[in-house]
Amino acid sequence: MSVAPAIELQGISKSFGPVQANKDISIKVAPGTIHGIIGENGAGKSTLMSILYGFYKADSGRIFIKGQETRIPDSQAAIAAGIGMVFQHFKLVENFTVLENVILGAEDGALLRPSLAKARRELAALAKEYELNVTPDALIEDIGVGMQQRVEILKALYRQADILILDEPTGVLTPAEADQLFRILARLRDEGKTIILITHKLREIMEITDDVSVMRRGEMVATVRTAETGPEELAELMVGRKVLLRVEKEAARPGDVVLEVENLHVVDGQGVERLRGIDLQVRKGEIVGLAGVAGNGQSELLEVLGGMRAATGRVAVNGIDLALAGSGADGKARRAAGVGHVPEDRQREGLIMAFSAWENSVFGYHRGPASGAGLLMDNAGILTEAAAKMERFDVRPRDAKLSAKHFSGGNQQKIVLAREIERNPDLLLVGQPTRGVDIGAIEFIHSQIIALRDAGKAILLVSVELDEVMALSDRIAVMFDGRIMGERLPGETDETELGLLMAGIEGRPDDAAAAVQEAQAAQAREHAEEHGTAHRAGQGGGHG
């Protein structure tokens, strides 16, 4: 190659204690390309990028930017070298405007006004050049995640970045928003920027990247031209063995109604209505999947059903009404009613991270006679039972005395699943069953959920991964803004239709993408009008 690579890493190694996160990694990223980095959780992708962005210092190895060996001791140095990073969790100040966020940390001089004016001009130019449309005066808290992400990209471009790193950028986006992001990325590449896309989604790699590097257990196992590979090969490279990308399951044989939800409403602490009249049924022997972009009420619905949040309306399990507020509306009563719950956030909800695996194996069921008689807990009995459960669910390492925090995400999830499934619930609530879970473990978790369905249990599944909802569900309900936009059968729908429902658009217009863009543009205009005036008033008070 005649041109120097935009980025070249040579022999990068990094250890955290006994864990070697990166082992002798070398990679070349050609300028003006989109380079994907794919790997399971814990494969070392984020560590590698953190080294490149100056968050960590590599134990050994060299970094070349545009052919020049460069030391990157901190993120300032990374920015100076022309590297911009868009994190999975945005680093934006919620109550600042878009413009204020863009100049934050890059102000010229002590007075804000000249910087803001300059930024406004540059933003307009960037918007024109790359289709990066944002509303400069809207507050971050008022704009959607898609636009927030564009603000992050603009922040990097404003700092003259010509190498952009995006870490799992589509996790929070609807399919339509993801498509829009990809168009922006393609445009940036065509204008000569270099883009590194970190993801665990094979589809995205195939769709947008020019080259792809695969990481496994801290090592770079392969770098290939995307056009010369396929998802099966990449999955195999990631995991190190053949994987089934799609779960095998037989047709559901739904029986009696187990869960009945009628006109469910939830108002949160800020007075915002999170659920606006949900009606839903789940039958024996079926998996109902709730699709939707995060934050559209799925979490709240699961919390209400799991007894973690008060609501109004009616919820019945096996024909018996459940209390939705007050003393009977807690996890204890729900478990007594036969409701198992694999919560969305296993680390904050499903497990006590400081508890050992055996203590966690009865969490929520610690009151029952199986955990001992009277006031005392039968610790020895629980330990034995936990060890057996870990065997059956292939939890590794097979050490019931180890704290939950020392297990990997997939194994933590297996501990939760083992606990909930083995209690033989009539209804199992499953939230984000494979978030942060390795591909290998995903296969196992999916098969366990399907086995439970085949045993005649009712399952309500919530996942932000549309692929997962489509693969597992026998019926799909799409949520948007606290309502169920519609129900579809997985065989009779596709991603485009579900994506539109997720964006709150019913029906099937001819030009789907155009409709989404139109809706977003309208939303942006609305915000501009609402906040433009309010913000100017606020500014007058602040600087006057």
Add this chain to the structure above:
Amino acid sequence: MDRLPGWADAVLVPLVSLLLAALLSALVILGIGESPVEALRIMVVGAFGSTYGWGYTLYYATTFMFTGLAFAVASHAGMFNIGAEGQAMLGGLGVALVCLALPWPHWALALPAAVVGGAVFGALWALIPAWLQATRGSHIVITTIMFNLIAAALLNYLLGGVLRPAGSVESATARFPEGATLPTLHDMLAPLGISFSKAAPVNISLFVAVLACLFVWVLIWRTRLGYEIRALGYSQTASRYAGIGPVKIVVVAMLISGGLAGLMAVNVVMGEAERLLLNPTEGAGFIGIAVALMGRNHPLGVFLAAILFGFLYQGGGELGLWTSIPRELIVVIQALVILFTGALDNMVRMPMERAYGALRRRRKA
């Protein structure tokens, strides 16, 4: 991060912290022109060199066990109970009321009654802050500090008025009846033919404190209640998921904590002073925080740390008696120990973890 093996975590880290505190104290003593070696000798001899010294060391240790356990139990539930001081004062009131209520025929009857009195009063004094925390979110640190002040004012008022015997000019209750006198270690060991200092105040409360350590161990690690207390202490959201009622657990844990704090009065008020005086706690409630921190909220750790602080108290007192080291310096030494063992725990732990990890890697290589 490398984890230290259990024994190093529980024993080695506090010991190194202690050593650092001792070294710094030695420098301070050198700085004022005294010999640190001599000072240490005086402290050790003063605290452990005679049954009299032992008697005082264990007497202080008894008090610190109660307040240390009090802090530890609340801590397991995620509560920073800084109010052991006030709860212990009210415990003193409870003990005094019980002791003065009847002409007790024998200590064996008076002791259980006083234990109940002290525990109930201490627990009730913790109830209001606990309730406010659980239902209104009023921060327990703020409310318990305020309740310490209220408790002191309340004792001041009661001892100056209602509880002061007619004709007395001292702010104190009447002396407790003979039958409420607790046997000292001297009284208990004499029948066995072991001679123990008659003057030392250590008494049967020491065994009550040891029983309390056992009780807390069973409570925290063997009961469902303890499981729920620990779960809530680690994660409120996870507890909500498991259907563990936070109001109930916070209130119950704080009642137990306050009750344990109140029990220290059995040792101090009933076992030593034999009447209720102003400020019966003398800061022991706050020392309990350091004891629990050093003992890592484990009853065995609290037991050992309480003895260490008993040594510092007794040895420090001797130092003030036999050297020109000013009394304030003893407070400095005690503060250094608290600082190193409690607050700066990670300063010692993290380098040790790193060193341990490096050592293990080298051995493997």
